[in-house]
Amino acid sequence: MSGRLRLLAGPDLAAGAESLNSHVQRLGPLPSTGKALVEVIERSGLTGRGGAGFPVGRKWRFVASHGGATMVIVNGAEGEPQSMKDRVLMATRPHLVLDGALVAARGVAAKQVAIVVGEGHTQAYAAIAAALAQRPEPVLRQARLLGAPARYVAGESSAIAHFVGEGVARPTSRPPSPHQSGLLIQNVETLGHVALIARYGADWFRSNPTVLVTAAGAVTAPGVLEVTQQTSVREVFGLAGGGPRPIKSVLFGGYFGAWSHADGAWDLPIEPAALRERGLTLGCGVVGFLHDAGCGVCETARIMRYLATESSAQCGPCFFGLRALADATGRIAERGTNPDDLARLRRWSEEIGGRGACRHPDGAVMFLRSALDVFGTDFANHPPHWRAKVA
Amino acid sequence: MSSDQVLRIDRIRCDGHGLCAEMLPELVRLDDWGYPIIAPGPVPKHLLAHAQKAVAGCPVLALALARGTKTPR
Numbered sequence: 001m002s003g004r005l006r007l008l009a010g011p012d013l014a015a016g017a018e019s020l021n022s023h024v025q026r027l028g029p030l031p032s033t034g035k036a037l038v039e040v041i042e043r044s045g046l047t048g049r050g051g052a053g054f055p056v057g058r059k060w061r062f063v064a065s066h067g068g069a070t071m072v073i074v075n076g077a078e079g080e081p082q083s084m085k086d087r088v089l090m091a092t093r094p095h096l097v098l099d100g101a102l103v104a105a106r107g108v109a110a111k112q113v114a115i116v117v118g119e120g121h122t123q124a125y126a127a128i129a130a131a132l133a134q135r136p137e138p139v140l141r142q143a144r145l146l147g148a149p150a151r152y153v154a155g156e157s158s159a160i161a162h163f164v165g166e167g168v169a170r171p172t173s174r175p176p177s178p179h180q181s182g183l184l185i186q187n188v189e190t191l192g193h194v195a196l197i198a199r200y201g202a203d204w205f206r207s208n209p210t211v212l213v214t215a216a217g218a219v220t221a222p223g224v225l226e227v228t229q230q231t232s233v234r235e236v237f238g239l240a241g242g243g244p245r246p247i248k249s250v251l252f253g254g255y256f257g258a259w260s261h262a263d264g265a266w267d268l269p270i271e272p273a274a275l276r277e278r279g280l281t282l283g284c285g286v287v288g289f290l291h292d293a294g295c296g297v298c299e300t301a302r303i304m305r306y307l308a309t310e311s312s313a314q315c316g317p318c319f320f321g322l323r324a325l326a327d328a329t330g331r332i333a334e335r336g337t338n339p340d341d342l343a344r345l346r347r348w349s350e351e352i353g354g355r356g357a358c359r360h361p362d363g364a365v366m367f368l369r370s371a372l373d374v375f376g377t378d379f380a381n382h383p384p385h386w387r388a389k390v391a
Numbered sequence: 392m393s394s395d396q397v398l399r400i401d402r403i404r405c406d407g408h409g410l411c412a413e414m415l416p417e418l419v420r421l422d423d424w425g426y427p428i429i430a431p432g433p434v435p436k437h438l439l440a441h442a443q444k445a446v447a448g449c450p451v452l453a454l455a456l457a458r459g460t461k462t463p464r
Contacts, residue, residue, distance in 0.1 A: 316405060
Protein backbone atom coordinates (compact mmCIF):
# COMPACT_ATOMS: atom_id res chain seq x y z
CA MET A 1 0.00 0.00 0.00
CA SER A 2 1.51 3.27 -1.07
CA GLY A 3 -0.64 5.80 0.74
CA ARG A 4 -0.97 7.74 -2.55
CA LEU A 5 -3.42 5.74 -4.65
CA ARG A 6 -5.50 8.04 -6.85
CA LEU A 7 -5.79 11.70 -5.91
CA LEU A 8 -2.19 11.92 -4.78
CA ALA A 9 -0.72 9.57 -7.43
CA GLY A 10 1.87 11.11 -9.73
CA PRO A 11 4.99 13.16 -9.03
CA ASP A 12 6.58 13.38 -5.60
CA LEU A 13 4.49 15.50 -3.22
CA ALA A 14 7.62 17.32 -2.06
CA ALA A 15 7.94 18.73 -5.59
CA GLY A 16 4.95 20.96 -4.87
CA ALA A 17 2.16 21.81 -7.29
CA GLU A 18 1.86 19.66 -10.39
CA SER A 19 1.85 21.75 -13.59
CA LEU A 20 -1.04 21.71 -16.03
CA ASN A 21 1.14 19.95 -18.62
CA SER A 22 2.15 17.14 -16.34
CA HIS A 23 -1.42 16.86 -15.03
CA VAL A 24 -2.93 16.49 -18.51
CA GLN A 25 -0.19 14.11 -19.69
CA ARG A 26 -0.66 11.88 -16.68
CA LEU A 27 -4.46 11.76 -16.55
CA GLY A 28 -5.49 12.68 -20.07
CA PRO A 29 -7.60 15.67 -21.03
CA LEU A 30 -10.75 16.42 -19.08
CA PRO A 31 -13.72 15.04 -21.06
CA SER A 32 -16.38 17.60 -22.00
CA THR A 33 -19.07 16.46 -19.59
CA GLY A 34 -22.36 18.27 -19.09
CA LYS A 35 -25.50 17.76 -17.03
CA ALA A 36 -25.31 14.00 -17.60
CA LEU A 37 -22.47 13.87 -15.10
CA VAL A 38 -24.98 14.28 -12.27
CA GLU A 39 -26.26 10.78 -12.94
CA VAL A 40 -22.70 9.38 -13.08
CA ILE A 41 -21.83 11.00 -9.76
CA GLU A 42 -25.02 9.61 -8.24
CA ARG A 43 -24.10 6.12 -9.44
CA SER A 44 -20.56 6.43 -8.11
CA GLY A 45 -21.87 6.69 -4.54
CA LEU A 46 -19.36 9.46 -3.79
CA THR A 47 -20.01 11.17 -0.46
CA GLY A 48 -18.84 14.61 0.62
CA ARG A 49 -15.40 14.70 2.22
CA GLY A 50 -15.74 17.92 4.18
CA GLY A 51 -17.06 16.10 7.23
CA ALA A 52 -20.81 15.65 6.85
CA GLY A 53 -20.54 12.82 4.32
CA PHE A 54 -23.64 13.85 2.35
CA PRO A 55 -24.15 11.99 -0.97
CA VAL A 56 -22.70 14.27 -3.65
CA GLY A 57 -25.00 13.15 -6.48
CA ARG A 58 -28.09 13.81 -4.40
CA LYS A 59 -26.88 17.33 -3.60
CA TRP A 60 -26.21 18.06 -7.28
CA ARG A 61 -29.61 16.67 -8.25
CA PHE A 62 -31.27 18.86 -5.64
CA VAL A 63 -29.47 22.00 -6.78
CA ALA A 64 -29.99 21.24 -10.48
CA SER A 65 -33.71 20.57 -10.04
CA HIS A 66 -34.32 23.70 -7.96
CA GLY A 67 -33.69 26.25 -10.66
CA GLY A 68 -30.04 25.32 -11.14
CA ALA A 69 -27.03 26.67 -9.36
CA THR A 70 -25.70 30.16 -9.73
CA MET A 71 -22.31 29.34 -8.31
CA VAL A 72 -20.06 26.45 -7.38
CA ILE A 73 -18.11 27.21 -4.23
CA VAL A 74 -14.95 25.20 -3.69
CA ASN A 75 -14.46 24.78 0.03
CA GLY A 76 -10.80 24.63 0.99
CA ALA A 77 -11.18 26.44 4.31
CA GLU A 78 -10.02 23.37 6.29
CA GLY A 79 -10.52 24.86 9.73
CA GLU A 80 -10.06 21.55 11.58
CA PRO A 81 -6.74 21.96 13.41
CA GLN A 82 -5.62 18.35 13.02
CA SER A 83 -6.60 17.99 9.37
CA MET A 84 -4.01 18.58 6.66
CA LYS A 85 -5.44 16.73 3.70
CA ASP A 86 -7.27 19.57 1.95
CA ARG A 87 -4.28 21.88 1.96
CA VAL A 88 -1.95 19.08 0.82
CA LEU A 89 -4.29 18.25 -2.08
CA MET A 90 -4.57 21.91 -3.11
CA ALA A 91 -0.84 22.50 -2.79
CA THR A 92 0.18 19.43 -4.80
CA ARG A 93 -2.70 18.64 -7.20
CA PRO A 94 -4.39 22.01 -7.80
CA HIS A 95 -5.53 21.11 -11.32
CA LEU A 96 -7.44 18.10 -10.05
CA VAL A 97 -9.42 20.42 -7.77
CA LEU A 98 -10.00 22.91 -10.59
CA ASP A 99 -11.08 20.09 -12.94
CA GLY A 100 -13.61 19.02 -10.33
CA ALA A 101 -14.92 22.56 -9.92
CA LEU A 102 -15.25 22.90 -13.69
CA VAL A 103 -17.19 19.69 -14.28
CA ALA A 104 -19.34 20.44 -11.21
CA ALA A 105 -20.21 23.84 -12.68
CA ARG A 106 -21.10 22.18 -15.98
CA GLY A 107 -23.09 19.50 -14.19
CA VAL A 108 -25.39 21.91 -12.36
CA ALA A 109 -25.22 24.65 -15.04
CA ALA A 110 -23.50 27.17 -12.77
CA LYS A 111 -21.90 30.17 -14.45
CA GLN A 112 -19.54 31.11 -11.63
CA VAL A 113 -16.91 29.45 -9.49
CA ALA A 114 -15.55 30.76 -6.22
CA ILE A 115 -12.67 29.08 -4.42
CA VAL A 116 -12.24 29.60 -0.70
CA VAL A 117 -8.89 28.67 0.84
CA GLY A 118 -8.11 28.95 4.54
CA GLU A 119 -6.04 32.04 5.31
CA GLY A 120 -3.12 30.19 6.84
CA HIS A 121 -2.76 27.69 4.01
CA THR A 122 -0.29 29.81 2.05
CA GLN A 123 1.15 27.04 -0.13
CA ALA A 124 -2.30 25.83 -1.07
CA TYR A 125 -3.43 29.37 -1.87
CA ALA A 126 -0.37 30.04 -4.03
CA ALA A 127 -0.76 26.72 -5.87
CA ILE A 128 -4.44 27.36 -6.66
CA ALA A 129 -3.71 30.94 -7.75
CA ALA A 130 -0.91 29.78 -10.07
CA ALA A 131 -3.03 26.92 -11.43
CA LEU A 132 -5.95 29.26 -12.17
CA ALA A 133 -3.64 31.42 -14.27
CA GLN A 134 -2.77 28.38 -16.41
CA ARG A 135 -6.36 27.47 -17.22
CA PRO A 136 -8.01 28.50 -20.49
CA GLU A 137 -11.64 27.78 -19.51
CA PRO A 138 -13.66 31.02 -19.11
CA VAL A 139 -15.47 29.91 -15.95
CA LEU A 140 -12.09 29.26 -14.29
CA ARG A 141 -10.43 32.39 -15.66
CA GLN A 142 -13.24 34.37 -14.05
CA ALA A 143 -13.21 32.37 -10.83
CA ARG A 144 -12.85 34.26 -7.56
CA LEU A 145 -10.16 33.10 -5.15
CA LEU A 146 -10.72 34.12 -1.54
CA GLY A 147 -8.81 33.59 1.68
CA ALA A 148 -11.18 32.57 4.49
CA PRO A 149 -10.45 33.61 8.08
CA ALA A 150 -8.70 30.86 9.99
CA ARG A 151 -11.65 30.07 12.22
CA TYR A 152 -13.13 26.67 12.92
CA VAL A 153 -16.70 27.49 11.89
CA ALA A 154 -15.61 29.50 8.83
CA GLY A 155 -15.65 26.25 6.81
CA GLU A 156 -19.25 25.40 7.70
CA SER A 157 -21.27 25.57 4.50
CA SER A 158 -23.61 28.45 5.40
CA ALA A 159 -20.58 30.38 6.72
CA ILE A 160 -18.76 29.79 3.42
CA ALA A 161 -21.80 31.04 1.49
CA HIS A 162 -22.07 34.05 3.80
CA PHE A 163 -18.38 34.77 3.32
CA VAL A 164 -18.47 34.57 -0.49
CA GLY A 165 -21.66 36.64 -0.61
CA GLU A 166 -21.02 39.27 2.04
CA GLY A 167 -17.54 38.81 3.41
CA VAL A 168 -18.76 37.56 6.80
CA ALA A 169 -17.50 34.06 7.60
CA ARG A 170 -20.22 33.22 10.10
CA PRO A 171 -23.04 30.68 9.80
CA THR A 172 -26.55 31.91 9.00
CA SER A 173 -29.99 30.71 10.09
CA ARG A 174 -31.69 28.04 7.95
CA PRO A 175 -33.86 27.82 5.98
CA PRO A 176 -32.84 28.69 3.38
CA SER A 177 -29.80 26.43 3.27
CA PRO A 178 -27.09 27.49 0.80
CA HIS A 179 -28.22 24.73 -1.56
CA GLN A 180 -31.75 26.08 -1.63
CA SER A 181 -30.24 29.42 -2.68
CA GLY A 182 -28.53 27.96 -5.75
CA LEU A 183 -25.07 27.53 -4.26
CA LEU A 184 -23.27 24.22 -4.68
CA ILE A 185 -20.62 24.01 -1.99
CA GLN A 186 -18.16 21.11 -2.14
CA ASN A 187 -15.00 20.24 -0.30
CA VAL A 188 -11.78 20.18 -2.35
CA GLU A 189 -11.18 16.44 -1.86
CA THR A 190 -14.73 15.74 -3.04
CA LEU A 191 -14.03 17.72 -6.21
CA GLY A 192 -10.75 15.86 -6.73
CA HIS A 193 -12.70 12.59 -6.80
CA VAL A 194 -15.27 14.20 -9.12
CA ALA A 195 -12.47 15.07 -11.57
CA LEU A 196 -11.38 11.42 -11.67
CA ILE A 197 -14.94 10.07 -11.92
CA ALA A 198 -15.52 12.41 -14.90
CA ARG A 199 -12.55 10.72 -16.59
CA TYR A 200 -12.87 7.08 -15.56
CA GLY A 201 -16.55 6.65 -14.66
CA ALA A 202 -18.71 5.59 -11.74
CA ASP A 203 -17.79 1.90 -11.82
CA TRP A 204 -14.10 2.70 -11.65
CA PHE A 205 -14.69 4.78 -8.52
CA ARG A 206 -16.95 2.19 -6.91
CA SER A 207 -14.47 -0.60 -7.50
CA ASN A 208 -12.16 0.75 -4.83
CA PRO A 209 -13.06 4.12 -3.29
CA THR A 210 -10.16 5.91 -1.66
CA VAL A 211 -10.13 8.52 1.05
CA LEU A 212 -7.61 11.08 2.24
CA VAL A 213 -6.85 10.72 5.92
CA THR A 214 -4.67 12.74 8.22
CA ALA A 215 -2.89 10.56 10.77
CA ALA A 216 -2.35 12.67 13.87
CA GLY A 217 -1.19 12.36 17.47
CA ALA A 218 1.11 9.64 18.77
CA VAL A 219 2.52 8.43 15.44
CA THR A 220 6.08 8.64 14.15
CA ALA A 221 5.16 10.25 10.82
CA PRO A 222 1.96 12.28 11.18
CA GLY A 223 0.56 13.46 7.89
CA VAL A 224 -1.71 12.82 4.94
CA LEU A 225 -2.32 9.38 3.42
CA GLU A 226 -4.55 8.26 0.63
CA VAL A 227 -5.91 4.80 1.41
CA THR A 228 -8.83 2.60 0.39
CA GLN A 229 -11.88 2.54 2.60
CA GLN A 230 -11.10 -1.07 3.45
CA THR A 231 -7.93 0.00 5.27
CA SER A 232 -8.01 -0.79 8.97
CA VAL A 233 -7.04 1.60 11.74
CA ARG A 234 -4.09 -0.70 12.45
CA GLU A 235 -2.89 -0.23 8.86
CA VAL A 236 -3.30 3.56 9.05
CA PHE A 237 -1.15 3.48 12.19
CA GLY A 238 1.44 1.39 10.35
CA LEU A 239 1.48 3.63 7.28
CA ALA A 240 2.07 6.60 9.55
CA GLY A 241 5.22 4.90 10.76
CA GLY A 242 3.77 3.33 13.90
CA GLY A 243 4.40 5.01 17.21
CA PRO A 244 6.69 4.98 20.24
CA ARG A 245 4.09 3.49 22.62
CA PRO A 246 0.99 1.30 22.46
CA ILE A 247 -2.18 3.18 21.53
CA LYS A 248 -4.94 3.53 24.13
CA SER A 249 -7.64 5.41 22.23
CA VAL A 250 -8.39 6.73 18.78
CA LEU A 251 -10.13 9.98 17.88
CA PHE A 252 -12.07 9.64 14.62
CA GLY A 253 -13.02 12.74 12.63
CA GLY A 254 -10.95 15.28 14.53
CA TYR A 255 -12.41 17.75 17.00
CA PHE A 256 -15.82 17.30 15.44
CA GLY A 257 -15.54 13.54 15.89
CA ALA A 258 -15.66 10.90 18.58
CA TRP A 259 -13.27 8.91 20.76
CA SER A 260 -13.09 5.16 20.69
CA HIS A 261 -11.15 2.56 22.68
CA ALA A 262 -8.21 1.38 20.61
CA ASP A 263 -8.91 -2.32 21.18
CA GLY A 264 -12.41 -1.99 19.74
CA ALA A 265 -11.30 0.16 16.82
CA TRP A 266 -7.99 -1.41 15.84
CA ASP A 267 -9.29 -3.78 13.18
CA LEU A 268 -12.15 -1.58 12.00
CA PRO A 269 -12.00 -0.53 8.33
CA ILE A 270 -12.30 3.24 7.92
CA GLU A 271 -15.38 2.73 5.80
CA PRO A 272 -18.58 4.73 6.48
CA ALA A 273 -20.94 1.80 7.18
CA ALA A 274 -18.53 -0.08 9.46
CA LEU A 275 -17.80 3.09 11.43
CA ARG A 276 -21.45 4.08 11.66
CA GLU A 277 -22.23 0.73 13.29
CA ARG A 278 -19.95 1.81 16.16
CA GLY A 279 -21.45 5.29 16.28
CA LEU A 280 -18.34 6.74 14.62
CA THR A 281 -17.65 8.65 11.43
CA LEU A 282 -14.45 9.50 9.65
CA GLY A 283 -15.72 13.08 9.27
CA CYS A 284 -13.01 15.19 7.70
CA GLY A 285 -10.65 12.20 7.69
CA VAL A 286 -8.58 12.75 10.82
CA VAL A 287 -7.50 9.62 12.68
CA GLY A 288 -5.90 10.77 15.94
CA PHE A 289 -3.94 8.40 18.16
CA LEU A 290 -3.56 8.73 21.94
CA HIS A 291 -0.94 6.48 23.52
CA ASP A 292 -1.16 4.67 26.86
CA ALA A 293 0.69 7.37 28.81
CA GLY A 294 -1.62 10.13 27.54
CA CYS A 295 -4.51 11.46 29.58
CA GLY A 296 -7.87 11.40 27.79
CA VAL A 297 -9.42 13.85 30.26
CA CYS A 298 -6.72 16.49 29.76
CA GLU A 299 -6.79 15.99 26.01
CA THR A 300 -10.58 16.36 26.01
CA ALA A 301 -10.38 19.49 28.19
CA ARG A 302 -7.94 21.07 25.76
CA ILE A 303 -10.14 20.33 22.76
CA MET A 304 -13.32 21.53 24.53
CA ARG A 305 -11.60 24.82 25.32
CA TYR A 306 -10.67 25.18 21.67
CA LEU A 307 -14.21 24.40 20.47
CA ALA A 308 -15.67 26.90 22.95
CA THR A 309 -13.41 29.72 21.77
CA GLU A 310 -14.21 28.85 18.16
CA SER A 311 -17.95 29.42 18.60
CA SER A 312 -18.91 32.30 16.32
CA ALA A 313 -20.78 33.74 19.33
CA GLN A 314 -24.07 34.13 17.51
CA CYS A 315 -26.28 31.61 19.31
CA GLY A 316 -26.62 31.66 23.11
CA PRO A 317 -26.69 27.91 23.75
CA CYS A 318 -23.43 27.50 21.80
CA PHE A 319 -21.59 30.57 23.07
CA PHE A 320 -22.47 30.16 26.76
CA GLY A 321 -23.00 26.40 26.74
CA LEU A 322 -19.69 25.41 25.19
CA ARG A 323 -17.82 27.80 27.43
CA ALA A 324 -19.49 26.25 30.48
CA LEU A 325 -18.66 22.75 29.23
CA ALA A 326 -15.04 23.76 28.64
CA ASP A 327 -14.83 25.33 32.11
CA ALA A 328 -16.24 22.23 33.81
CA THR A 329 -13.99 19.85 31.84
CA GLY A 330 -11.02 22.10 32.59
CA ARG A 331 -11.79 22.12 36.32
CA ILE A 332 -11.82 18.31 36.35
CA ALA A 333 -8.56 18.19 34.41
CA GLU A 334 -6.82 20.81 36.52
CA ARG A 335 -8.17 20.38 40.05
CA GLY A 336 -9.33 16.79 39.99
CA THR A 337 -12.72 15.19 39.55
CA ASN A 338 -15.84 16.37 41.36
CA PRO A 339 -19.37 15.01 41.20
CA ASP A 340 -21.03 18.39 40.56
CA ASP A 341 -19.10 19.06 37.37
CA LEU A 342 -19.60 15.50 36.17
CA ALA A 343 -23.37 15.86 36.62
CA ARG A 344 -23.32 19.22 34.85
CA LEU A 345 -21.36 17.82 31.92
CA ARG A 346 -23.93 15.03 31.52
CA ARG A 347 -26.94 17.35 31.71
CA TRP A 348 -25.52 20.12 29.54
CA SER A 349 -24.31 17.73 26.88
CA GLU A 350 -27.92 16.54 26.55
CA GLU A 351 -29.35 20.06 26.47
CA ILE A 352 -27.02 21.95 24.16
CA GLY A 353 -27.01 19.79 21.03
CA GLY A 354 -29.28 20.85 18.16
CA ARG A 355 -29.74 24.37 19.50
CA GLY A 356 -27.52 26.41 17.21
CA ALA A 357 -27.93 27.80 13.71
CA CYS A 358 -25.11 25.50 12.56
CA ARG A 359 -23.95 22.17 13.94
CA HIS A 360 -20.96 23.47 15.87
CA PRO A 361 -22.61 22.84 19.29
CA ASP A 362 -23.87 19.43 18.09
CA GLY A 363 -20.35 18.35 17.15
CA ALA A 364 -18.89 19.63 20.42
CA VAL A 365 -21.35 17.74 22.61
CA MET A 366 -21.05 14.61 20.49
CA PHE A 367 -17.29 14.77 21.00
CA LEU A 368 -17.70 15.33 24.75
CA ARG A 369 -20.22 12.50 25.14
CA SER A 370 -17.81 10.11 23.44
CA ALA A 371 -15.09 11.25 25.85
CA LEU A 372 -17.34 10.68 28.89
CA ASP A 373 -18.05 7.24 27.46
CA VAL A 374 -14.51 6.16 26.59
CA PHE A 375 -12.73 7.90 29.50
CA GLY A 376 -15.59 7.38 31.98
CA THR A 377 -13.44 5.92 34.77
CA ASP A 378 -10.74 8.55 34.15
CA PHE A 379 -13.31 11.33 34.47
CA ALA A 380 -14.63 9.79 37.69
CA ASN A 381 -11.14 9.37 39.23
CA HIS A 382 -9.13 12.16 37.69
CA PRO A 383 -6.35 13.46 39.97
CA PRO A 384 -5.62 17.20 40.08
CA HIS A 385 -3.09 17.46 37.29
CA TRP A 386 -2.87 18.91 33.83
CA ARG A 387 -0.42 16.79 31.97
CA ALA A 388 1.97 18.25 29.49
CA LYS A 389 0.79 17.60 25.97
CA VAL A 390 1.63 14.01 25.15
CA ALA A 391 -0.19 13.34 21.92
CA MET B 392 -54.88 16.55 19.88
CA SER B 393 -51.82 17.99 18.24
CA SER B 394 -51.89 20.71 15.63
CA ASP B 395 -49.89 20.77 12.41
CA GLN B 396 -47.70 23.57 13.72
CA VAL B 397 -44.31 23.49 15.39
CA LEU B 398 -42.40 26.17 17.25
CA ARG B 399 -39.23 27.30 15.58
CA ILE B 400 -36.49 29.49 17.03
CA ASP B 401 -34.05 31.56 15.04
CA ARG B 402 -31.08 30.82 17.28
CA ILE B 403 -29.04 33.71 15.95
CA ARG B 404 -31.78 36.25 16.69
CA CYS B 405 -32.69 34.84 20.09
CA ASP B 406 -31.13 36.86 22.92
CA GLY B 407 -32.59 34.89 25.78
CA HIS B 408 -35.16 37.42 26.97
CA GLY B 409 -37.17 34.45 28.20
CA LEU B 410 -40.67 35.77 27.53
CA CYS B 411 -41.58 32.60 25.64
CA ALA B 412 -40.95 30.50 28.74
CA GLU B 413 -43.14 32.85 30.81
CA MET B 414 -45.97 32.85 28.30
CA LEU B 415 -45.82 29.19 27.30
CA PRO B 416 -44.30 27.21 30.19
CA GLU B 417 -46.05 24.05 28.96
CA LEU B 418 -43.72 23.90 25.94
CA VAL B 419 -40.76 26.15 26.68
CA ARG B 420 -38.26 25.97 29.50
CA LEU B 421 -35.00 27.87 29.86
CA ASP B 422 -31.49 26.48 30.09
CA ASP B 423 -28.96 27.64 32.68
CA TRP B 424 -28.16 30.71 30.58
CA GLY B 425 -31.75 31.74 29.91
CA TYR B 426 -32.11 30.39 26.38
CA PRO B 427 -35.25 28.44 25.47
CA ILE B 428 -35.50 24.67 25.18
CA ILE B 429 -38.59 23.67 23.21
CA ALA B 430 -40.52 20.49 23.95
CA PRO B 431 -40.25 18.21 20.91
CA GLY B 432 -43.13 17.58 18.54
CA PRO B 433 -46.08 19.62 17.26
CA VAL B 434 -47.89 22.18 19.38
CA PRO B 435 -51.01 20.61 20.98
CA LYS B 436 -54.23 22.22 19.69
CA HIS B 437 -55.32 23.53 23.05
CA LEU B 438 -52.03 25.45 23.37
CA LEU B 439 -52.04 26.94 19.90
CA ALA B 440 -53.53 30.27 20.97
CA HIS B 441 -50.94 30.56 23.75
CA ALA B 442 -48.17 29.69 21.31
CA GLN B 443 -49.36 32.44 18.97
CA LYS B 444 -49.24 34.92 21.86
CA ALA B 445 -45.72 33.81 22.75
CA VAL B 446 -44.66 34.27 19.12
CA ALA B 447 -46.14 37.78 19.09
CA GLY B 448 -44.51 38.53 22.43
CA CYS B 449 -40.92 37.72 21.47
CA PRO B 450 -39.11 41.06 21.58
CA VAL B 451 -36.63 40.11 18.84
CA LEU B 452 -39.02 38.12 16.60
CA ALA B 453 -36.92 34.98 17.04
CA LEU B 454 -39.88 32.69 17.78
CA ALA B 455 -42.15 31.50 14.99
CA LEU B 456 -44.84 28.93 14.30
CA ALA B 457 -44.20 26.87 11.20
CA ARG B 458 -46.16 24.16 9.47
CA GLY B 459 -44.79 20.71 10.22
CA THR B 460 -44.85 17.94 12.78
CA LYS B 461 -41.17 17.62 13.61
CA THR B 462 -39.40 20.22 15.72
CA PRO B 463 -36.90 21.81 13.39
CA ARG B 464 -33.35 22.34 14.52
